[in-house]
Amino acid sequence: MKLKKTKGLVISFLKYRETSIIVRIFTRDLGLKSYIVNGVRSKGAKSKMAFYQPLTQLDMVVYDKEGASLNRISEVKLAKAYEKIPFDFQRSSIAMFMGEVLGKSIYDDYQNESFYDFLEYSLDQLDKESVILVHFPLVFLWECSKYLGFAPNDAASFFDELTDEAYHPGQLKEEIDYLNALIEESFACNQKVHAIHRKKLLDHFLMFYSRHLESPYEWKSVKVLRQLLG
Structure with missing residues (x-):
């Protein structure tokens, strides 16, 4: 499993269990990938749900395992904040x-x-x-x-x-x-x-x-x- 840096554009997300989501992100370097984000819907979560709204542009460091249907995100930050x-x-x-x-x-x-x-x-x-x-x-x-x-x-x-x-x-x-x-x-x-x-x-x-x-x-x-x- 490798860590890779890439830009990403959120396509959609699904709620998973009580506090997590599975988010589909079209990444520039790796293509369309699905990531599980644990605990993001809980109070005091380190990551923000705002990052995973459709068409949000992100800068990410992700785990990329060949053949895996679900991967994880190591680091994420907003790449661009829309004004309008x-x-x-x-x-x-x-x-x-x-x-x-x-x-x-x-x-x-x-x-x-x-x-x-x-x-x-x-x-x-x-x-x-x-x-x-x-x-x-x-x-x-x-x-x-x-x-x-x-x-x-x-x-x-x-x-x-x-x-x-x-x-x-x-x-x-x-x-x-x-x-x-x-x-x-x-x-x-x-x-x-x-x-x-x-x-x-x-x-x-x-x-x-x-x-x-x-x-x-x-x-x-x-x-x-x-x-x-x-």
Whole structure:
């Protein structure tokens, strides 16, 4: 068993026994790992539950045993404190959605340093005053699909994958134009787009992800997200 230093992004946690948790953390150097943290839910715990909230960025020293399904954390500290995300309903709702996307998309030991760096960058953008929130979830879904290996070349190819829905090309013009703008401008996109087309494109993306991930599970955070896109 070795001690290793790495950055980590919390994906989710589960309560374990009376005072402990099992936390899934996407680490930059080791991939997606599960760690047991004993006693963190007890009074006077040395470690803080705040460290293990979804999308918290951590600096860690961890025990890493090859083949182990559960490891332990030796040292942990906050790598970045968000200024706006925890205190703004819209930003925290988007962060919740981002966490759900990651929870469905990456698997144990999945490791991709470039993807990790992109996620750090995305959260930095979300925490900025200047970010355009109504476009953010859709840009995030598009950009993630590139790292996950199933992004189409362009908007037309994206909708071609959904042809069994029998869409007429004329019905999709606004959504295609919108997606092309998101692809070209990424988080800097400032297009004026009607809420109907934002919501429709979100639905297309959720269908697109569910097919590629072969995930039958519902998207729990989408109800709040649709209100935001309105």
